[in-house]
Amino acid sequence: MTLTPLDIHNKEFRKTFRGYDEEDVDEFLDKVVKEYEKIFKENLELRESLAAKDSNIVQYKDLEETLQRTLVIAQQTADEMKHSAARESDVIIKEAQLKAEQLIAAAEEKAKSVLQNYEDIQRQVHVFKVKFRSFLQSQLDLIGQNDDVRLDIENSV
Numbered sequence: 001m002t003l004t005p006l007d008i009h010n011k012e013f014r015k016t017f018r019g020y021d022e023e024d025v026d027e028f029l030d031k032v033v034k035e036y037e038k039i040f041k042e043n044l045e046l047r048e049s050l051a052a053k054d055s056n057i058v059q060y061k062d063l064e065e066t067l068q069r070t071l072v073i074a075q076q077t078a079d080e081m082k083h084s085a086a087r088e089s090d091v092i093i094k095e096a097q098l099k100a101e102q103l104i105a106a107a108e109e110k111a112k113s114v115l116q117n118y119e120d121i122q123r124q125v126h127v128f129k130v131k132f133r134s135f136l137q138s139q140l141d142l143i144g145q146n147d148d149v150r151l152d153i154e155n156s157v
Contacts, residue, residue: 003036004040005033005036005037005040008029008032008033008036009029009033011029013025
């Protein structure tokens with residue numbers, strides 16, 4: 001059972017023939033009641049303050065746990081974003097390399113085609129020159145024969 005200041009104040013003692021002076025006892029009990037009441041109130045205030053601080057501690061611990069979880073999630077998200085960005089950049093680089101290889105292959109094919117066309121044209125020009133020389137030579141031969149025929153005609157006349 002908790003002893004309260006009211007319990008001390010209301011406590012009555014039996015009177016005996018050779019007991020203590022009642023006034024002294026009452027006066028002392030009044031002092032005890034006042035001091036005990038002050039200590040009792042202080043104790044209650046301290047308990048309330050402690051309960052409030054305990055409640056704050058629980059709230060802060062909950063907040064700390066929430067912050068820890070948030071930090072872990074943020075770190076995981078950052079890590080995942082880094083990995084995702086790395087994978088994406090790898091894909092982009094591979095696609096760019098493939099595209100570059102395709103462009104190079106197409107350019108090489110085009111260059112081969114242009115070179116082949118150039119070589120074909122050179123052959124055609126060569127054939128044309130040979131045929132044209134032959135034609136010119138035959139024309140010159142014809143002109144030469146005509147000159148011979150004309151000379152023969154002129155000589156015979």
